[in-house]
Amino acid sequence: MHIEIIHLRNFRGIRELDWRPSRGVNCLIGPGDSGKTTILDAIELLLAERQNVTFDDLDFYDARPSNTIRIGAVICGLPKEFLRDDRYGLLVGGWNAATGQWRGEPAESDAFMPALYLLLEVDETLEPVWSIFIGREPGDKSKRIRFADRKAMAPSRLGVYADRHLSWGRGSALQRVGAHPEKLPAELNELMRSARDTFAEKSSQTFADIIRSVSPDIAGLGVQIRNNLLANLDHTSFSANASGVALHDGNVPIRRMGTGSSRLAVAALQSAESAGRHFLLVDELEYGLEPHRISLLVSHLRERAQASGQVFVTTHSTTVLREVRFSEVFICRRDARNGSALARPAAATTAPLLEAKRYVRDKGEALLARSVLVCEGQTEIGLLKGYAEGTAHPFQANNVGLVDGGGSEAPKVALHLASLGYRTAILTDSDVPMKTADSTALSKANIPHFQWGNNHCTEQELFCGIHGAQRGELLSRIADGIGAARMLGELFSSTRVKFESIDEVVEFIENDENARRVGKLAHEARWIKNNFDLCFEIGYHDVAFAHLLGDGSLTSHFEKLDDWFSADA
Secondary structure (H helix, E strand, O other), X not given: OEEEEEEEEEEOOEEEEEEOOOOOEEEEEOOOOOXXXXXXHHHHXXXXXXXXXXXXXXXXXXXXXXOOXXXXXXXXXXXXXXXXXXXXXXXXXXXXXXXXXXXXXXXXHHOEEEEEEEEEEEOOOOOEEEEEEOOOOOOOEOOOOOHXXXXXXXXXXXXXXXXXHHEEXXXXXXXXXXXXXXXXXXXXXXXXXXXXXXXXHHHOOOOHHHHHHHHHHHHHOOOOOOOOOOOOOOOOOOOOXXXXXXXXXXXXXXXXXXXXXXXXXXHHHHOOXXXXXXXXXXXXXXXXXXXXXXXXXXXHHHHHHHHOOEEEEEOOOHXXXXXXXXXXXXXXXEOOOOOEEEEEEOOOOOOOHHHXXXXXXXXXXXXXXXXXXXXXXXXXXXXXXXXHHHHOOOHHHHOEEEEEOOHHHHHHHHHHHHHOOOEEEEEEXXXXXXXXXXXXXXXXXXXXXXXXXXXXXXXXXXXXXXXXXXXXXXXXXXXXXXXXXXXXXXXXXXXXXXXXXXXXXXXXXXXXXXXXXXXXXHHHOOOOOOOHHHHHHHHHHHHHHHHHHOOOHHHHHHHHHHHHHHOOO
């Protein structure tokens, strides 16, 4: 079985969502509060094995129960027994996967394959109602799925907390595994009885003195003891239903292993063939796992999905994005103003296929933010991060991510991210004019373009865009980073001026034109370009101090960036 399309209406933070997942692995990514976990919750509720679910006001969009919750999904690939007339054969509709159309009747000759449309509705009464939507007439719905079939369709979920699945108990993964899981409760109870008998026999001497001392008092108060008082295990607290039997590694319960190990063990149990799960839900797949174990788990889930069913995962990890395939990635976006949400395939882009794949794998951090500033390179990223920390103006608090645009490729990266629905801007040097075609495309896509003025590269703007008294501090910081001997040698080669010390260079760059020349040399000699830590320190100390002084063109540029960071996205 697999889900062809999901419809959400008025469920938690999502007012409206229509999504067509893929047949295998579906990796939902996006910024926080974009609805990823809500989608997993909706699938879990719609296909719930036990329907004694409780709802409250916060489950409704805008916390208003007048907004009726509707969660629906078209299920295809139904087992043959589901299509019998005495099961659901008279209730199935038809789904055309190519056109995304639904009919009240299947017609395989027209590519409308047999499908069930399952529906969960919750109104102001807070009572959930599950049904099969037929759609042959307005309001045409039928009875709910019977329990045995709900059990077969119920999804398995691997969340942050997974301890209960490592014990035999109601609802655990272990309870479903095996050739005859239905026989397990009776057999476990028989083992419990044997354990109680053994305990009673071996504990008689341990508790004998206590029992002898309390027996007269109990009898004296008229408590009638039919047999002899003895100490034994209480079957109501030591039973299979209370998860008293857990999976062990020798004498140590598996649940006491590391977070990652216990999670992987649960994943293996939940996806075991004998567990009969068609739908696997994994929230924050990366939780507790090292990169190589993430790779292993993704491969395991993909193999399981190819055998039967679908996998739905969420992630905030670029490591996961490097492991999943391009066609498996869906970008979640939610408009906080009206609750409209979408889950868009990363492949739905006009960018060339190889470039689009590279953006997901190499620049995946951008896909996890709400707004993205594409910088020309790591120099600008280091400066901005240092500036944000030094001024206590953290752009990260506004869900803004910075991404390395790769020099001249930056406009393409910005256009690609904007096409995926991200609020995007670009920051570049101005020493080399941008191509007219790129500038026009950015303007057409409403992508703000921030750049240094006066045809400056970043290094020139650093030296020329701050107050003259600061230039010495900036120069000394760079000299400490790259070595004074190297700086003095390269300055002589460039200017033909023999400097005996850094202090002499400080005097030299008090002149604006000289500062511009040194900035150009800093760019050409790559004094800071490949040193992220040095760029961060310059941003933290020098750019932040320039902001405090409120003087110079550099401060003006950073204030404009600040305004964009904090603008309503």
